[in-house]
Amino acid sequence: MFLSFPEYFEVQEFWLDQFKGLFRWMMFAFSLPVVFYAGIDYLKSAYKGVTSGVLNIDIPIALGIIVLFVRSTIEIVFDLGTGFLDSLTGLVFFLLLGRFFQQRTYAYLSFDRDFKSYFPIAVTRLLKKYGQVEEDQVPIYKIEKGDRLLIRSGEILPVDAVLLSDKASMDYSFVTGESDHxxxxxxxxxYAGGRQQSGLIEVEAIKNVEQSYLTSLWSNDVFKKKRHSSFQTLVDRISKxxxxxxxxxxVIGALVWLFINPLTAINVFTAVLIVACPCAIALSTPFTMGNMLRIYGNMGLYLKESVIIERMSQIDTIVFDKTGTITTSSASQIEYKGEPLNEKEEKNLASTLRGSNHPLSRALYNELKKNDILPALDDFKEVAGKGLISRIDKEVIKVGSPSFTSSQATQEEHIETAVHVNYNQHYKGKYTFKNKYRTGVDELFERLSKDYKLHVVSGDNAGEKEHLKDLLPSGVVLKFNQQPEEKLNYIKELxxxxxxxxxxxxxxxxxxALAQSDVGVSIAENVNVFTPACDGIMDASILGRMDEVITLSRKAVNIINWCFILSLFYNIIGISIALSGNLTPVMAAILMPVSSLSVVAFTTIMTNYMGRKFSNKTSQN
Structure with a gap:
């Protein structure tokens, strides 16, 4: 543009006149990589659109680039003027800048990773040779049915297998999100995907990796589907x-000028195509969505791509998982109901629980233990699937299921998570374990229920159904005992x-379910640990402001609509000047960047304003 300034402002100076031709050819040389390298993707896309009969947004953009370059080349070659090459360069620059914003992602996060990336590369296989058992490291894809495997503490089981050791404690939070072992x-x-937490165990594979239960979760066609942005469809529809x-x-303008001044007709025809390039329309979406990606990232919501924001603005139904999503990963709330236990009985109970590795036993033991020395057990036995029985002096303590402790539990009490206590053949009471719900969940559901249909779908039993009914507003649909396939089908049904x-x-x-939904958001206490394939990863600390996050997406869409109106306003002004036959290079050099800059400035100011309002509320909370 600096090379064009002397001609723009008609500066009369001897040396400038001498080098005017050189400056023009320098601009021409600089424009060649702009058109045939930086702008080549727009030309290719337009060509593909024309050959396939689709008028996409790149066709008018490519038309503007071609007309700008061809007319400028003719003017320079025949010494008719300086051309519009500076406007051409500015146009391509803003378009590429918009593309950069739209393609911004969080490279350090993975939104599409699957379970195999967390499996060990190899596992220890036990082989019998000459009567001796040898250990052999084998890649997991070579594991076959019938192979005996040695799984160490902390390792993830890569295949479905039968337990050959006496006992194992499995952590399936990797698969289910449920924290209890x-x-x-x-x-x-x-089942494959469980993390082994009880020392060294031996198992026998009953399926290979490709046939395991965990792999079947990932084989659904939903993971292969591609989604299309309706906003892209809207832009393409506008472009047609x-x-x-x-x-x-x-064409009409040129025909009219043929009867008025034939020499001006071609100038009017090309001027309209130059000034009416839809760069402002093309810039509004990438700049708005690009800014929103950054703002959401600062909040703690990391989205896979910008079109997720548009889809989020259109949702009318929200489905929540329960455990690990609206509940915290911290310890459960434990409540005792029944006859009060005296200090001695509590100590005897704690001493009994200390001998068990069951997750509920460990949790209750940690709740009851004190710095006091606990009495020694005279006898202890753990009955698989039922509970514990111990003897201290002449006191007999039973801890476990309702039937094991002679509890007269109702059907509803049988499905709740509880540890029942029997002392000397007398039923005392029970310790119930309730999930600890995230702060503000009840208020969040209350606000969301005004605008959205809400569902809670859980793989847990219905033990907390009544508690959730009291906690959440009426109208929230509660579904329990839902397997992964059932969750996915439930989303499909909706x-x-x-x-x-x-x-x-x-x-x-x-x-x-996350992949099937229109928008799938994974809640994470730490965004760098495992999360399933999803559209976005949300820091658990901002879950309570989910309603504001969705509202921001709707406001972003409104900003884009206002940008369309602003673009229309500039096009009307530019086309009016072009039809009058008075469009000069300096006018184009001013009007085209101003239209682009105004759209960029408008969307940047508005999105940053929304982001600051959200941040201010966060700091106040």
């Missing part, structure tokens, strides 16, 4: 009308009824 006994089936309208206006669904989950068992 599960105790398995000799002969029971262990825009292209036809602009070419029609250019969508078949016309709902636009956001799924909020955390575990691998939510992966299918």
């Amino acid at each position: 599960i105790t398995k006994y000799l002969g029971e089936v262990l 009308k825009f292209t036809v309208t602009i070419i029609s206006v250019a 969508q078949s009824q016309g709902a636009r669904v956001m799924m909020v989950g955390d575990g691998l068992n939510d992966a299918g």
